[in-house]
Amino acid sequence: MNETNTNDTVSIKINSTGETIELPILDGTQGPRVIDVRQLYSKTGMFTYDPSYTSTASCDSSMTYIDGEVGILRHGGYTIEDLAEKSSFLEVCYLLLHGELPNSNEMQDFNDTITNHTMVHDQLQFLYRGFRRDAHPMAVMIGVVGAMSAFYHDSTDISNPTQRLIACHRLIAKMPTMAAMAYKYSIGQPFIYPRNDMGYAENFLHMTFGVPAEEYRPSPTISRALDKIFILHADHEQNASTSTVRLAGSSGANPFACIAAGIATLWGPAHGGANEAVLDMLKEIGSKERIPEFIARAKDKDDPFRLMGFGHRVYKNYDPRAAVLKGSTYEVLDEVGAADSPLLELAMELERIALEDEYFVERKLFPNVDFYSGLILSAIGFPTSMFTVMFTLSRTVGWIAQWKEMIEDPGQRIGRPRQLYKGHEYRDFVPIDQRD
Numbered sequence: 001m002n003e004t005n006t007n008d009t010v011s012i013k014i015n016s017t018g019e020t021i022e023l024p025i026l027d028g029t030q031g032p033r034v035i036d037v038r039q040l041y042s043k044t045g046m047f048t049y050d051p052s053y054t055s056t057a058s059c060d061s062s063m064t065y066i067d068g069e070v071g072i073l074r075h076g077g078y079t080i081e082d083l084a085e086k087s088s089f090l091e092v093c094y095l096l097l098h099g100e101l102p103n104s105n106e107m108q109d110f111n112d113t114i115t116n117h118t119m120v121h122d123q124l125q126f127l128y129r130g131f132r133r134d135a136h137p138m139a140v141m142i143g144v145v146g147a148m149s150a151f152y153h154d155s156t157d158i159s160n161p162t163q164r165l166i167a168c169h170r171l172i173a174k175m176p177t178m179a180a181m182a183y184k185y186s187i188g189q190p191f192i193y194p195r196n197d198m199g200y201a202e203n204f205l206h207m208t209f210g211v212p213a214e215e216y217r218p219s220p221t222i223s224r225a226l227d228k229i230f231i232l233h234a235d236h237e238q239n240a241s242t243s244t245v246r247l248a249g250s251s252g253a254n255p256f257a258c259i260a261a262g263i264a265t266l267w268g269p270a271h272g273g274a275n276e277a278v279l280d281m282l283k284e285i286g287s288k289e290r291i292p293e294f295i296a297r298a299k300d301k302d303d304p305f306r307l308m309g310f311g312h313r314v315y316k317n318y319d320p321r322a323a324v325l326k327g328s329t330y331e332v333l334d335e336v337g338a339a340d341s342p343l344l345e346l347a348m349e350l351e352r353i354a355l356e357d358e359y360f361v362e363r364k365l366f367p368n369v370d371f372y373s374g375l376i377l378s379a380i381g382f383p384t385s386m387f388t389v390m391f392t393l394s395r396t397v398g399w400i401a402q403w404k405e406m407i408e409d410p411g412q413r414i415g416r417p418r419q420l421y422k423g424h425e426y427r428d429f430v431p432i433d434q435r436d
Contacts, residue, residue: 008025008033009022009023009025010022010025010035012044014044021043021044023035023037023039023040024036028060029062029065030067031065031067034057047418047420049420053243057238058238058243058246058415059238059246059406059409061237061238061405062076062099063075063076063096063099063235063237063398063401063402063405064235064237064398065237066236066237066314068312068314068315068316068317069316069317070317071315071317071318071319071320072320073236073320073321075096075235076095076100076101078095078101079320080231080232080321080324081320081323081324083095083231084228084232084321084325085324087101087231088199088200088227088231089201089227089231089234089394090107090110090111090114090200091107092231092234092397093110093114093172093234093401094106094107094110096234096397096398097165097168097397097400097401097404113169114169114173114200115173115196116173117169117170117173118173118174118176118177118194118196119174119177119193119194120151120177120178120181121151121152123151124144124147124148124151124178125181125191127143127144127147128140128144128182128185129185131143131185133185133186133188134186137179137182137186137386137389138263138266138267138385138389138392140182140186141178141179141182141263141389142260142263142264142267143260144178144182145171145175145178145256145259145260145263146256146257146260147256148170148171148256149254149256149257152167152170152256155167155170156254156255156256158249158252158254158255161408164255164404164407164408165404167254167255168255168400168401171255171256171259171396171400172396172397172400175392175393176194176203176207176393177194177207179204179208179386179389179390179392179393180192180208181207182389183386183389184207186385189211190211190212191207192208192210192211192212194206194207199223199227200227200230201223201224201226201227204226204393205218205222205223205226205380208382219335221331221332221335222332222336222380224328225328225331225332225376226376226380228324228325228328229325229328229373229376229377229390229394230393230394231394232321232324232325232369232373232394233321233369233373233391233394233395234395234398235395235397235398235401235402236314236395236398240265240266240268240271241263241265241266241271241395241399242262242395242398242399242402244261244262244264244265245258245262245399245400245403246402246403246406246415247415248261248262249403249406250406250413250414250415251414251415252414255400255403258403259396259399259400259403262395262399266388266391266392267388272388272391272395273387273388274308274309274368274370275309275370275371275374275377275387275391276374276384276385276387276388277308277309277370278309278347278370278371278375279343279374279378279387280308280384281307281308282346282347282350285350286346287342287346288345288346288349291346291349291350291353294307295307295353295354295357299359307350307354307365308370308371309367309368309370309371309374310360310365310368310371311363311364311365311366311368312368315368316364317364317366318364318366319366319367319368319369321368321369322367322368322371322372325369325372325373325376326367326372328372329372329376332379332380333375333379336379336380336381338379341379344375344378344379347375351367351371354367355367373387373390374387
């Protein structure tokens with residue numbers, strides 16, 4: 001365990017009995033102090049009650065630090081702004097896995113490892129044929145990623161450090177291939193094999209939009225924008241999907257099954273579907289002329305309509321990822337000639353009005369990363385059904401790095417949340433022929 005046990009404590013008094021107990025306070029490197037309640041039950045016979053765990057630290061971690069009040073996101077101490085502008089996705093992957101940025105030799109070795117493991121077992125392609133063509137790509141991804149454990153037996157022993165690292169490398173390397181295959185299957189096109197002469201994002205674009213009939217080479221602008229999206233979504237501390245991966249992993253489940261569990265959680269519209277919801281909202285608004293109508297609806301607390309892509313549950317000021325991605329949005333729109341697209345013009349006008357409206361400014365409801373990533377992905381040519389798949393591709397490194405960190409923690413135990421029981425007390429069983 002990495003937490004720091006201080007001499008400071010918090011006293012809890014049980015008013016009904018007058019009993020007082022003391023619990024230790026733990027300090028991390030940064031962020032809120034934490035009350036250690038691990039002995040609360042043994043000392044009092046009581047649990048804490050924290051639905052959705054919004055005030056509970058479920059683990060300690062050295063990977064990601066977030067301060068939502070001032071808009072800070074850092075990986076290994078490095079700001080997301082610096083990483084997005086000066087680094088690459090694979091470099092960030094190395095940082096999350098190892099805790100340090102690589103030197104040039106380490107980066108070359110890591111890049112070679114990932115590049116040379118992008119192909120998937122050839123039999124894996126037959127799994128895709130078991131799905132309907134109109135199946136949601138996320139449904140396909142859950143099945144295919146979970147099935148990896150049936151193909152890669154030599155990296156499922158979680159007690160073996162070498163096998164753990166191999167599993168990490170395989171998931172990072174093969175996820176773009178499997179994601180592109182899910183897309184190709186949905187549109188009835190043949191699978192495109194990865195190429196070792198392309199970068200990570202570039203290769204994914206090649207496998208997604210390339211066809212056997214002709215050469216496809218994505219533009220550097222689009223490749224870099226996509227790489228930036230991958231960086232910005234790589235890890236985000238203990239969110240729902242990451243917590244799911246950790247909880248599944250605490251049981252000793254193999255890493256491929258754990259990542260499949262994370263994908264299933266990410267599929268929920270409250271988590272990974274936000275950028276898809278942005279596009280759906282823009283389509284609902286329809287035209288710039290109708291923006292005032294929907295702005296008014298967003299302000300009406302009795303109206304269920306909400307402006308998607310504005311504000312964030314964690315970031316109470318601004319989303320630092322959004323500021324990074326905003327510039328890339330305009331670059332991509334210019335690159336693909338979509339700057340005059342009615343939908344994208346609508347989005348930019350909505351952004352302008354919301355940023356100038358006192359209601360949204362006072363509440364700090366600024367555009368978040370989902371607002372801009374949805375626009376970029378749409379401009380590149382991805383259907384909205386692939387948006388969450390792209391999120392999956394990005395977040396895989398965060399999931400597997402968090403899983404690895406947890407497995408290597410000597411103090412880790414199987415997760416076991418408790419409950420406040422509100423059901424019936426003991427009742428006698430009455431046979432069915434005696435019930436009224």
